Amino acid sequence: xxxxxxxxxxxxxxxxxxxxxxxxxxxxxxxxxxxxxxxxxxxxxxxxxxxxxxxxxxxxxxxxxxxxxxxxxxxxxxxxxxxxxxxxxxxxxxxxxxxxxxxxxxxxxxxxxxxxxxxxxxxxxxxxxxxxxxxxxxxxxxxxxxxxxxxxxxxxxxxxxxxxxxxxxxxxxxxxxxxxxxxxxxxxxxxxxxxxxxxxxxxxxxxxxxxxxxxxxxxxxxxxxxxxxxxxxxxxxxxxxxxxxxxxxxxxxxxxxxxxxxxxxxxxxxxxxxxxxxxxxxxxxxxxxxxxxxxxxxxxxxxxxxxxxxxxxxxxxxxxxxxxxxxxxxxxxxxxxxxxxxxxxxxxxxxxxxxxxxxxxxxxxxxxxxxxxxxxxxxxxxxxxxxxxxxxxxxxxxxxxxxxxxxxxxxxxxxxxxxxxxxxxxxxxxxxxxxxxxxxxxxxxxxxxxxxxxxxxxxxxxxxxxxxxxxxxxxxxxxxxxxxxxxxxxxxxxxxxxxxxxxxxxxxxxxxxxxxxxxxxxxxxxxxxxxxxxxxxxxxxxxxxxxx
Amino acid sequence: xxxxxxxxxxxxxxxxxxxxxxxxxxxxxxxxxxxxxxxxxxxxxxxxxxxxxxxxxxxxxxxxxxxxxxxxxxxxxxxxxxxxxxxxxxxxxxxxxxxxxxxxxxxxxxxxxxxxxxxxxxxxxxxxxxxxxxxxxxxxxxxxxxxxxxxxxxxxxxxxxxxxxxxxxxxxxxxxxxxxxxxxxxxxxxxxxxxxxxx
Ligand code: SF4
Numbered sequence: 001x002x003x004x005x006x007x008x009x010x011x012x013x014x015x016x017x018x019x020x021x022x023x024x025x026x027x028x029x030x031x032x033x034x035x036x037x038x039x040x041x042x043x044x045x046x047x048x049x050x051x052x053x054x055x056x057x058x059x060x061x062x063x064x065x066x067x068x069x070x071x072x073x074x075x076x077x078x079x080x081x082x083x084x085x086x087x088x089x090x091x092x093x094x095x096x097x098x099x100x101x102x103x104x105x106x107x108x109x110x111x112x113x114x115x116x117x118x119x120x121x122x123x124x125x126x127x128x129x130x131x132x133x134x135x136x137x138x139x140x141x142x143x144x145x146x147x148x149x150x151x152x153x154x155x156x157x158x159x160x161x162x163x164x165x166x167x168x169x170x171x172x173x174x175x176x177x178x179x180x181x182x183x184x185x186x187x188x189x190x191x192x193x194x195x196x197x198x199x200x201x202x203x204x205x206x207x208x209x210x211x212x213x214x215x216x217x218x219x220x221x222x223x224x225x226x227x228x229x230x231x232x233x234x235x236x237x238x239x240x241x242x243x244x245x246x247x248x249x250x251x252x253x254x255x256x257x258x259x260x261x262x263x264x265x266x267x268x269x270x271x272x273x274x275x276x277x278x279x280x281x282x283x284x285x286x287x288x289x290x291x292x293x294x295x296x297x298x299x300x301x302x303x304x305x306x307x308x309x310x311x312x313x314x315x316x317x318x319x320x321x322x323x324x325x326x327x328x329x330x331x332x333x334x335x336x337x338x339x340x341x342x343x344x345x346x347x348x349x350x351x352x353x354x355x356x357x358x359x360x361x362x363x364x365x366x367x368x369x370x371x372x373x374x375x376x377x378x379x380x381x382x383x384x385x386x387x388x389x390x391x392x393x394x395x396x397x398x399x400x401x402x403x404x405x406x407x408x409x410x411x412x413x414x415x416x417x418x419x420x421x422x423x424x425x426x427x428x429x430x431x432x433x434x435x436x437x438x439x440x441x442x443x444x445x446x447x448x449x450x451x452x453x454x455x456x457x458x459x460x461x462x463x464x465x466x467x468x469x470x471x472x473x474x475x476x477x478x479x480x481x482x483x484x485x486x487x488x489x490x491x492x493x494x495x496x497x498x499x500x501x502x503x504x505x506x507x508x509x510x511x512x513x514x515x516x517x518x519x520x521x522x523x524x525x526x527x528x529x530x531x532x533x534x535x536x537x538x539x540x541x542x543x544x545x546x547x548x
Numbered sequence: 549x550x551x552x553x554x555x556x557x558x559x560x561x562x563x564x565x566x567x568x569x570x571x572x573x574x575x576x577x578x579x580x581x582x583x584x585x586x587x588x589x590x591x592x593x594x595x596x597x598x599x600x601x602x603x604x605x606x607x608x609x610x611x612x613x614x615x616x617x618x619x620x621x622x623x624x625x626x627x628x629x630x631x632x633x634x635x636x637x638x639x640x641x642x643x644x645x646x647x648x649x650x651x652x653x654x655x656x657x658x659x660x661x662x663x664x665x666x667x668x669x670x671x672x673x674x675x676x677x678x679x680x681x682x683x684x685x686x687x688x689x690x691x692x693x694x695x696x697x698x699x700x701x702x703x704x705x706x707x708x709x710x711x712x713x714x715x716x717x718x719x720x721x722x723x724x725x726x727x728x729x730x731x732x733x734x735x736x737x738x739x740x741x742x743x744x745x746x747x
Contacts, residue, residue: 172614253609339637341636350655
């Protein structure tokens with residue numbers, strides 16, 4: 001049965017995972033990976049056949065959940081954005097040594113051009129780093145087909161398989177043909193004979209590392225059928241991967257003369273050096289079109305038999321997204337001009353806080369409180385979420401944003417260096433993601449740090465997924481041994497402004513660690529009723545049990 | 549060899565205006581007309597009032613690139629005048645622009661409105677619509693988007709019946725009255741374009 005629908009590339013991955021018979025999907029929201037999880041979540045909730053879809057506190061936890069499911073013999077999908085893989089790095093790199101039982105596919109969405117990310121790192125490098133296979137689709141249908149293939153490969157090779165997509169493909173909507181969905185089929189848990197493989201004490205790990213390296217030729221052999229060499233008569237060729245493949249394919253339709261160029265089309269890693277050699281033997285010059293890092297470009301360049309052009313020699317810009325225009329430029333094709341742009345200067349219309357967002361009240365209270373305690377110039381450590389929007393002018397209320405959870409640890413580091421007061425601002429979801437261990441360190445450090453937790457009850461930035469720390473923040477903070485006078489919970493609304501300023505000022509003056517929780521639900525999540533069911537259940541529980 | 553051309557539509561506006569939902573209607577209508585079609589969107593923080601834009605490509609031949617070059621669009625549909633100016637260079641020399649006049653000025657440094665309109669009027673193939681007035685006349689606050697779609701429809705190879713079908717399906721869940729209002733706005737938009745050259 002083939003069923004045709006419209007889907008985003010990242011949704012196609014989620015649909016394929018469902019159709020491949022996964023038992024569970026796990027992830028942490030992050031653009032542009034979020035909708036992949038949401039697609040599979042929707043299918044799983046609709047099917048009601050015992051499968052699970054669960055957001056995790058962070059990417060490492062999500063990865064571990066998927067590994068546990070694989071250990072017990074079922075297929076699992078884990079989703080994250082590129083920088084999320086850094087968080088899951090420990091679990092991910094070691095999973096290459098344990099191997100998998102049920103197929104495990106890791107969807108990583110990279111963000112070349114940094115549409116909504118802190119950096120432009122290339123996950124293919126991390127596949128290579130962990131000695132794991134990586135498939136790289138270039139169309140919505142390939143997102144689907146490659147995901148099915150990835151599950152098969154994962155079980156055949158007994159390693160996790162990475163599926164790497166980029167923003168443009170993740171957020172490309174096209175027709176998608178789906179096959180009938182398989183029901184989850186358990187292989188049974190890791191057999192007794194293989195238990196030692198999953199216990200990475202040094203003696204086992206050394207053995208497994210050798211096993212993994214010995215598996216590499218098989219990984220390469222399995223990847224090879226997805227890669228191909230298309231001969232041509234010209235002495236100049238192109239090497240293509242991911243969107244490079246998609247854009248060149250389109251150009252070829254428009255300029256059939258380009259068929260003269262020999263092409264090396266890469267869709268799966270690791271790449272067989274024999275294939276590269278065969279390609280290079282046909283050309284004197286190669287232009288490489290790939291997204292993010294010069295991965296293929298470096299590999300081909302090292303062989304030294306042809307002139308290799310791309311991001312390293314300036315044929316393409318060193319940073320940013322690949323575009324059809326860049327391909328045309330590098331191939332010396334003419335690009336049509338468009339209509340003349342307006343002579344007017346067009347200011348950027350950046351994102352801003354929604355009208356009435358509680359974060360604004362929280363920041364206003366902080367800024368006034370800092371002035372009140374005589375430290376208006378204090379550099380404030382911020383974090384990742386909607387509240388990062390406060391870094392922009394005119395508010396300019398936070399002065400560092402590095403990675404999830406960094407605010408608290410950096411504030412402690414600055415306090416240890418003598419900054420006082422030292423202030424961190426973090427959201428509830430980010431707090432659950434990686435603020436918790438940092439707060440544990442802060443509680444232990446004995447320095448003057450004020451942590452403001454902006455609790456809007458959801459992951460506001462990525463579309464209001466429920467926060468893992470939902471309604472638990474004070475309990476978590478108290479659990480770290482904080483006394484009542486070190487913790488305040490405030491309501492960020494204009495009518496509470498003066499009281500909030502006074503409370504934050506008191507926290508700033510407090511000589512040790514103090515935590516201020518500002519709690520008001522995200523306006524968008526209220527509007528969409530995201531937590532309505534949860535809150536109703538809580539109210540009912542409260543009248544029937546303990547709270548009455 | 550005569551290769552079928554790849555056509556492109558750019559949609560632009562401000563978060564919350566419905567750019568992506570218009571793009572999806574276009575995509576569906578083109579697909580139902582037997583064409584290959586792709587849509588891409590940049591919507592990282594759309595609900596928070598930033599610029600949002602989407603592109604729809606269509607052709608008789610299969611498509612693999614979801615993004616258009618400068619000078620590669622036949623049609624620009626803008627829900628906001630300043631957001632129209634941002635993408636004018638995406639239009640082919642003989643491309644058309646349909647744009648809502650009602651501004652969203654909640655941003656720093658919005659240029660004087662008269663300058664914005666004047667700049668739009670210098671674009672050949674531009675069709676401005678007073679969406680505020682239209683909404684008042686149709687007694688339908690959100691008539692603008694559908695009216696623009698109606699204007700755009702004059703330049704696209706999609707039959708009337710297909711448009712109506714796709715629009716009706718889109719609003720099905722919201723009831724017959726909402727569907728009717730939207731079809732009315734769509735038709736009002738169609739009535740605003742008299743000479744669909746290059747359709
Ligand atoms: S989405 Fe929610 S948290 Fe984010 S700015 Fe809007 S109201 Fe605030």
